[in-house]
Amino acid sequence: MSRVSGPWPPVDVEPPAAHPKAPAPGTDLGVHYDECFGCGDDVEAGLHLRSTVGEGNTVHSKFTVTPAHQGAPGLAHGGLLACAFDEALGSAVGNLLRRPAVTGKLETDFRRPVPVGSTLYIEARLDGTAGRKIYVSADGRLDAADGPIAVSARGLFVQVGFEHFSTHGDPQALDKLAEANRKNERTRGDEWEINP
Numbered sequence: 001m002s003r004v005s006g007p008w009p010p011v012d013v014e015p016p017a018a019h020p021k022a023p024a025p026g027t028d029l030g031v032h033y034d035e036c037f038g039c040g041d042d043v044e045a046g047l048h049l050r051s052t053v054g055e056g057n058t059v060h061s062k063f064t065v066t067p068a069h070q071g072a073p074g075l076a077h078g079g080l081l082a083c084a085f086d087e088a089l090g091s092a093v094g095n096l097l098r099r100p101a102v103t104g105k106l107e108t109d110f111r112r113p114v115p116v117g118s119t120l121y122i123e124a125r126l127d128g129t130a131g132r133k134i135y136v137s138a139d140g141r142l143d144a145a146d147g148p149i150a151v152s153a154r155g156l157f158v159q160v161g162f163e164h165f166s167t168h169g170d171p172q173a174l175d176k177l178a179e180a181n182r183k184n185e186r187t188r189g190d191e192w193e194i195n196p
């Protein structure tokens with residue numbers, strides 16, 4: 001069976017166009033929500049991804065595997081690795097396009113074991129958009145930006161209105177996030193593309 005599931009993106013796409021107010025290459029993206037399992041500081045056993053904007057519609061993230069992330073003894077759990085890629089891809093979509101979007105589909109290709117103590121260097125890139133559909137992909141390299149690829153992923157994010165989060169999520173938590181965002185230039189609501 002081929003590792004590659006088909007052409008990517010699977011449909012004709014527009015080339016990705018970063019939002020005019022997207023953070024510049026080199027910008028440290030920080031934490032988008034303290035309680036996020038992917039990046040939040042309040043989640044002790046979370047992944048604590050740290051991300052920086054790269055050149056050419058990319059975001060570079062680092063994820064260090066701890067004993068809390070094990071599946072087999074001494075090795076990262078595949079589901080948590082998929083989570084790291086969801087976060088890295090979502091960070092590329094949210095920060096570069098500034099469109100509210102959720103993961104519709106996430107495909108992962110586990111190519112090498114990822115031991116506890118190792119760091120994945122993930123490069124996520126915008127591949128294109130087709131209406132509300134946003135296609136992204138990423139490679140995660142072991143222990144160095146030019147290390148061997150251990151995991152690759154492809155994702156489809158679907159742009160949604162902000163009501164997706166207020167309807168299905170926790171309004172109090174959203175208020176808390178909005179308050180935090182008011183203190184953070186990069187995530188101000190007036191800089192988002194909100195019309196799906």
Ligand SMILES: CCCCCCCCCCCC(=O)SCCNC(=O)CCNC(=O)[C@H](O)C(C)(C)COP(=O)(O)OP(=O)(O)OC[C@H]1O[C@@H](n2cnc3c(N)ncnc32)[C@H](O)[C@@H]1OP(=O)(O)O
Pocket residue numbers: 032038086087089090091094095101102103104105131132133156158160186187
């Ligand atoms: C600074 C900030 C940082 C922000 C940094 C953020 C980082 C965090 C990242 C974590 C992100 C997450 O985990 S998000 C959480 C996990 N995901 C979710 O909970 C999403 C749950 N699913 C849904 O709510 C829904 O299914 C939606 C919104 C995805 C789609 O529903 P919808 O709005 O009714 O739209 P729908 O017509 O179904 O789909 C729209 C188009 O997408 C296509 N489509 C939808 N799903 C799929 C699919 N799985 N595979 C193929 N295609 C699909 C449809 O065919 C359609 O194509 P066409 O007919 O138009 O051609």
